[in-house]
Amino acid sequence: MTLLDKVLEIYHKYYICPYCLGRMFALLGTETTNYDRGKSLLLSLTLENHRLLLTSKNIHNKAIQNLKILAENAKFSPAQKVLVKEGFEYIDTNSSKTCYLCNDIFLTLQKYVNKAINKTENYEFNTFLCGTSPSSKIINQEDKFKAEFNLLESESFKNHFNREVGKLLSSAINKSPDFQNPDIVFIFSLDFVEFDVQLLIRSLFISGRYNKLMRGIPQTRWPCRKCQGKGCSDCNFKGTQYDTSVEQLISPLFIEKSLATGSKFHGAGREDIDVRMLGTGRPFILELKEPKKRNFNLSHIMQEVNKLQARKVEISNLKYSSKREVIALKSKAENTKKVYKALVEAEEAIDKTKFEINITSLRKIIENNKIYQRTPIRVSHRRADLIREKYVYKIQSEYLTSNLFKFTIETQGGTYIKELISGDEGRTTPSFSEVFGNTLICKELDVIDIKE
Numbered sequence: 001m002t003l004l005d006k007v008l009e010i011y012h013k014y015y016i017c018p019y020c021l022g023r024m025f026a027l028l029g030t031e032t033t034n035y036d037r038g039k040s041l042l043l044s045l046t047l048e049n050h051r052l053l054l055t056s057k058n059i060h061n062k063a064i065q066n067l068k069i070l071a072e073n074a075k076f077s078p079a080q081k082v083l084v085k086e087g088f089e090y091i092d093t094n095s096s097k098t099c100y101l102c103n104d105i106f107l108t109l110q111k112y113v114n115k116a117i118n119k120t121e122n123y124e125f126n127t128f129l130c131g132t133s134p135s136s137k138i139i140n141q142e143d144k145f146k147a148e149f150n151l152l153e154s155e156s157f158k159n160h161f162n163r164e165v166g167k168l169l170s171s172a173i174n175k176s177p178d179f180q181n182p183d184i185v186f187i188f189s190l191d192f193v194e195f196d197v198q199l200l201i202r203s204l205f206i207s208g209r210y211n212k213l214m215r216g217i218p219q220t221r222w223p224c225r226k227c228q229g230k231g232c233s234d235c236n237f238k239g240t241q242y243d244t245s246v247e248q249l250i251s252p253l254f255i256e257k258s259l260a261t262g263s264k265f266h267g268a269g270r271e272d273i274d275v276r277m278l279g280t281g282r283p284f285i286l287e288l289k290e291p292k293k294r295n296f297n298l299s300h301i302m303q304e305v306n307k308l309q310a311r312k313v314e315i316s317n318l319k320y321s322s323k324r325e326v327i328a329l330k331s332k333a334e335n336t337k338k339v340y341k342a343l344v345e346a347e348e349a350i351d352k353t354k355f356e357i358n359i360t361s362l363r364k365i366i367e368n369n370k371i372y373q374r375t376p377i378r379v380s381h382r383r384a385d386l387i388r389e390k391y392v393y394k395i396q397s398e399y400l401t402s403n404l405f406k407f408t409i410e411t412q413g414g415t416y417i418k419e420l421i422s423g424d425e426g427r428t429t430p431s432f433s434e435v436f437g438n439t440l441i442c443k444e445l446d447v448i449d450i451k452e
Helices: 005-011 016-024 034-055 059-074 079-085 109-119 135-150 159-173 246-258 297-307 323-333 352-366 418-423 432-436
Strands: 129-136 184-190 195-201 204-212 261-268 273-290 311-318 337-346 369-374 387-401 404-412 439-452
Touching: 005 016, 005 034, 005 159, 016 034, 034 059, 034 079, 034 432, 059 079, 109 159, 109 184, 109 195, 129 159, 135 159, 159 184, 184 369, 204 246, 204 323, 204 387, 246 261, 246 273, 246 297, 246 311, 273 311, 273 323, 297 311, 337 418, 352 369, 352 387, 369 418, 404 418, 418 432, 418 439, 432 439
Parallel strands: 129 184, 273 439
Antiparallel strands: 184 195, 204 273, 204 311, 261 273, 337 404, 337 439, 369 387, 387 404
């Protein structure tokens, strides 16, 4: 059976629109659209049967029959005109037939485009993508149709609809489709009669660095341990363990400017609540969810945040970012080098000479060597019980009194500095306390540099 015979076989039983006809043979031929492919097939059949009607008396009746199928069942205007020209009648059924496969959805695409445009009235966006969720009735009816006629070169309803609506949308709103990372995805939920359009709004990502200038502030919102954020008497019904966080000090103004529904804070590691983040700051990315505005002055926001949160938090180096950079930020965190300044107290007094001897031993044993850290006791209730291998790259020291010293320590990201100093009851080895033969406790700790 030839391709044209297959088309006639289809129209003997069903009416399908030129869009869907072309779609049934979408893998055949290139440099054309499904609509043009469908019309070309119908036109080829009309030309062939018109020629037979004029030249071959033996198949005169079959040619008329085929032209009537094209005129009546396919509603094809050129076939109708041929029959009229040659003095034959046909039954006009234009008003009663709709496409068996799409119910004329592809003939009325503009209404889908209009509704999509109305949905984005209050949104700023530069790129988009179309997605479709057709009903099971559409999918099942098409599958049965393809099986009935053994159609193996077809394109799915979803792909065809997404492309056609996408082209019309792009022209109407003068914006480009983006198949990798669109600002907005239009999801068309439809059946043969009704439809709806939902928007998937891509988060807006802004990267920068923050300095935490005071102690007692966690990096992110910390839900109350007792009520898990619901609010109870223990947390004064705030739902949080602490009054604020770096995230809560930074994010509100960004949410306000972008008209986002919320935010998520991504940090390149985190410092303890009682540790300051000084120096050039810690890299972070703020994810703004479902923003309506995507274009605003980052420099102005930075100045306003720094003014509002003076002596608490300061941000710098703001720029627009992406989800890909969030993944990179997390993956690189443990491989960065971090520099800490620690104020350390000794349980037993140490004279300066012995201190220098201990420092020499400390550098020999720990510098540029592996240390082994079992999950610290203080975080064991919320972290997996693992043994982590870490490197300490450089140690500098300053003798203040017989019981008080300062250390500058450069380590691999993810090293527990307090436990490196104390030993954490033997869970970190080797440790400063182990080398000194004395109980050392970190009294104050600051991060002073993060080397990327």
